[in-house]
Amino acid sequence: MGTLVCFSTGVEAQVLRDTGAPLANTKSAPTPIQYPDDYFFNLQPLGAGLGRSLANYGVYINGRTFNNAVEQPSGGVRKGTFYEGYTLLGVDLDMNRIAGIHGGALHFYVNDMNGINYFKYSGALYPFNRVWSYNAASRLNEFSYEQRLFDDRVDVRVGRLPPGPEFDFSSTYCRIVTGFCAVPAPYAYAKGYPAYNTASWAGVLQVKLTNAYYVNAGVYENEPALATVNHYGWPGEDWSSDKARGAVFPVQFGYRTSYTNDLYPKSYDIGFFYNTGDYTDSLYNTQGKILAFSGGTPQLDHGNSGLWAQGEQVLWRPDPTNDRGLSAFGGVNIATSGQNNIRDTFSGGLSVKGLFEARPHDTINFAAMYMALNDEFVDAQNDKLLAHKINGSMASSEAFAEVNYQLALAPGTYFQPFFDYIWHPDEVGLATPNPTVTHAVFVGAAISVAFPEALGLPRLARFGS
Known part of the structure; x- marks a missing residue:
């Protein structure tokens, strides 16, 4: 989904957010494929020739896959082992080569999700993982047209779009398996438009x-039906405007540098969104009575907004000729109106790339997030306890931390063991919350592959990267 922070680990960031459109750069030919020798194996020669041939006709094959196996040995609402998987496949068409339209590009992506969501084990909906297979299915991920204008300083993308990294995104988030999904949880759940x-x-x-x-x-378009019915973005009744419940307007202003112009590259941004749509209230029904005691249909709340600020900075580089080094990142999300279940969030972490000179593409990553929950949501959870005559109370906040090691097996191919600890799972949506669930522990490993990097396929250059 979109623009990458320039000093990210190119391959890695694209592995996790390819659902946005790589934007046409018609001024240069595809970059020659280099065959690195500091991996365990290399599959790039298998696809390089085909990729170049297709690029000569303006056709770029794109896609990725991310699969993880997870064990929950302690805490949560259910112990056991489960699996989640996500695969994306699509094509980018350079309209300059195909039809002589300078700066134009068409993008078509489909995806498939399968497995079981974290929530069924942890009881924590908001610290989701990158797959987030809330409803396993195949979906249309994007069908869009993009056009660069004014000497390639302006880009416009329209059509059926997923949310992209143009808003509240850091490329380093993509090195974390849980809690971000490339955007922080409070933005993902409050913004009002579809998930990635x-x-x-x-x-x-x-x-x-x-x-x-x-x-x-x-x-x-704010279209709640996308999350509740089974056509998931494919052409059908959801493509008509009568399914819209409002609109979401995000804006972001930012500053970023890259390894080409800064010894210690950095990225900072601030943004704001306003959602005109409606969403269900957690505490009251349509008669203004407490749902936990009176039942009925949840009241609809109208409109919400929030702002964010985030930063990412390279702090240390042992060798200025490559991108090995230590980076820090952090951000804050603040709800400014509405009744979002998450009120305020603070997150941050560290990422070390190439700690060992012999493993220049590996990364060691740590991240933590603290979420202050909305008072109304906490009251609604505690009312459920009272209604079921359960002693205790639910926490007013939720937090998680993760440490992982991303081992570069081959270009575009990573093996990533990870450890997660969640404090006070939110238990959103459970008819009967359990106040004795104070934590959840996950231990797992993921395999991710970016098809272009893994198979030596050229990419269509991204705007702003």
């Missing part, structure tokens, strides 16, 4: 103000 695994009608504008400063703005 499906798409709604939308338009996104990106403008380079200077080589370092930029502004992004967008409008997304």
Whole structure:
């Protein structure tokens, strides 16, 4: 889904957020494939020739897969082992080579999700993992047209779009398995438009103000049906405007540098969104009575908004000729209106790439997140306890931490063991919360593959990368 922070680990960031459109760069030919020798194996020669041939005709094959096996040995609502998997496959078409339209590109992606969601084991909905197979299915992920304008300083993307990294995104988040899904949990759940695994009608504008400063703005259809019915973005009744419940307007202003112009690359941004749509209230029914005691249909709340600020900075580089080094990242999300279940969130972490000189593409990653829950949501959870005559109370906050090691097996191919600890699972949606569930522990391992990097396929260059 979109623009990458420039000093990210190229391959790795794209492995986790390819659902956005790589934007056409028609000024240069595909970059020659280099065959590295510091991996365990290398599959790039298998696809390099085919990829170059297709690129000569303006066709770029794109995709990725991410699969993880997880064990919950302690805490949560259910112990055991489970699996989740996500695969994306699509094509980017350079319309300059195909039809002579300078800066134009068409993008078509489909995906498949399978397995069991973390929530069924942890009882924690908000610290989700990158697959987030809440409803396992195949989906249309994107069908869009993009156009660069004004000497490639402006880019417009319209069509059926997933949310992209143009808003509240850091490339380093993609090194974390749980809690971010490339955007922080509070933004993912409060923004009102679809998750990354499906798409709604939308338009996104990106403008380079200077080589370092930029502004992004967008409008997304708020379409709750995408999360509740089984067509998941494929052409059907959800493509008509009568399914829209409002619109979401995000804006982000940022500054970023890269290894080409900064010894210690950095990225900082601040953003805001407003959602005109409606969503169900956690505490009251349509008669204004407490749901836990009176039942009935949840009341609809209208409109919500929030702001975010985040930063990412390379702190140390042992060798200025490569991208090995230590990076720090952090962010805050603040709800400014509405009744979001998550009120405020603070997150941060560290990432070390190439700690061992012999393993320059491996990363060691740590992240933590603290979520202050909405008072109304906490009251609703405690009312459920009272209604069921259960002693105790639910926590007013939730937190998690993760440490992982991302082992580069081959170009674009990673093996990633990880350990997660969740404090006070939120137990969202459970008819009878359990106040004795104070934590959840996950131990697992993931395999991820970015098909272009793994098979030596060229990519269509991304705007702003």
